[in-house]
Amino acid sequence: MQGAAAGRWAVAACFFVNGFLVGSWAPQIPLVASRFGLSETAIGLLILVFGIGAVLAMPACGYLISRLGSRPVLRVASILCALSFAGLAIAAEVWQLAIALALFGMVLGAMDVSMNANAVAVERGLQRAIMSSSHGFWSLGGFAGAGIGGLLIEQVGYALHAGLVVGFCLALVLLALPFLIAEERAIGGHGAEGARRGLPRNxxxxxxxxxxxxxxxxxxxxxxxxxxxxxxxxxxxxxxxxxxxxxxxxxxxxxxxxxxxxxxxxxxxxxxxxxxxxxxxxxxxxxxxxxxxxxxxxxxxxxxxxxxxxxxxxxxxxxxxxxxxxxxxxxxxxxxxxxxxxxxxxxxxxxxxxxxxxxxxxxxxxxxxxxxxxxxxxxxxxxxxxxxx
Missing domain, CATH: 1.20.1250.20 (MFS general substrate transporter like domains)
Incomplete structure (x- = not known):
């Protein structure tokens, strides 16, 4: 129970970081348009690339979780997620930005699936619901990322803002990751094997x-x-x-x-x-x-x-x-x-x-x-x- 209680706040921190990164991207969008001289249609296509990256990563992440559990996948995905935000500021050409957005979307999607799966493990450990408040931390992170991001960009510019976001999120996940809990592996042989062989049949x-x-x-x-x-x-x-x-x-x-x-x-x-x-x-x-x-x-x-x-x-x-x-x-x-x-x-x-x-x-x-x-x-x-x- 004590491990699950600590794991509850660790996964909440992951939800906050995920929301904070999404919220921090929002004030960067107008600057991306001006930096590269992009139209609304072009920006829409780039955002679509970001979303496609997230959706493509989700089934692969589910497979990895079925093999390894949510904790190791979440640990890797959250660190990569924090680091990938830097690519949005480093990109010097539109094609580089597209690659950076696709990678950012992929690790965000992987982190999304794995942190929700880990929240399920916490619910089982505590034997009570914590999913709604976990998503509340995501909303809080998005609100903070968007609000603080706009102010920071005005004061220090988009590049330093990205660096500060990476540093803050990386520090928070490194503090939280040791306390994440692992789900019980005895989930049921048929379910685990079915996940390995292909899509669920149910x-x-x-x-x-x-x-x-x-x-x-x-x-x-x-x-x-x-x-x-x-x-x-x-x-x-x-x-x-x-x-x-x-x-x-x-x-x-x-x-x-x-x-x-x-x-x-x-x-x-x-x-x-x-x-x-x-x-x-x-x-x-x-x-x-x-x-x-x-x-x-x-x-x-x-x-x-x-x-x-x-x-x-x-x-x-x-x-x-x-x-x-x-x-x-x-x-x-x-x-x-x-x-x-x-x-x-x-x-x-x-x-x-x-x-x-x-x-x-x-x-x-x-x-x-x-x-x-x-x-x-x-x-x-x-x-x-x-x-x-």
């Missing part, structure tokens, strides 16, 4: 991936398009429009830190159902809102619901019967993140013809489907202790 893990996709697409849509929705279709100013995602991410971060307690009390299925109800109503309200203020409140309400949906689904993926945590996690994360790659351009294409209001209404329907499929995440309750009252 259709439930793929349905779980679809549920993750249906949760992650609305979350990504708010990030990419909420401000434009308020500005173009409701006439909000830039400052007012930016509050939509700020409110959404703020309520989501707060609820993620409260989510483990709710899940330990209610169970994964009930928590996902209640979360789905709130998320569906919030997203529907945002699509039907008559004013920017009401839409902002609706997005904030949706954030309360969406916050714990993905952590619950990831925990279910890591507790699939007869399947190693890494194998289940890699399938679900790959399906979820693959959709996010396609979604921004698809949403933009459709919104030009229908407007964003119908887009957010459609996403509320997608969240309602998750609500109806909530029983599929009951494997997430496999970590809970059976008590008699």
């Amino acid at each position: 259709p439930l893990v793929y349905l779980t991936g679809v549920i993750a996709l249906f949760c992650m697409l609305p979350e990504g849509a708010v990030l990419d398009w909420a401000a434009l929705y308020l500005k173009q279709e409701m006439g909000a100013g830039i400052a007012e429009a930016s509050l939509a995602y700020t409110a959404f991410s703020g309520t989501m971060a707060i609820m993620r830190f409260a989510g483990d307690g709710l899940r330990n009390r209610l169970g994964a299925v009930k928590t996902l159902r209640y979360s789905g109800m709130i998320a569906t109503l919030g997203m529907l309200g945002a699509g039907l809102a008559p004013t920017p203020l009401i839409a902002t409140f609706a997005f904030a309400f949706a954030g309360l619901g969406i916050a714990n949906m993905v952590p619950i689904i990831f925990s279910a993926a890591g507790n699939q019967p007869g399947l190693s945590p890494g194998a289940g996690m890699s399938v679900v994360t790959t399906i979820g993140y693959s959709g996010i790659l396609v979604a921004p351009s698809l949403v933009g294409f459709v919104a030009e013809r229908t407007g964003f209001s119908l887009i957010f209404i459609a996403f509320s329907g997608m969240l309602a489907v998750v609500l109806l499929m909530a029983r599929l995440v009951r494997s997430a309750d496999g970590i809970r202790v059976e008590t008699a009252g």
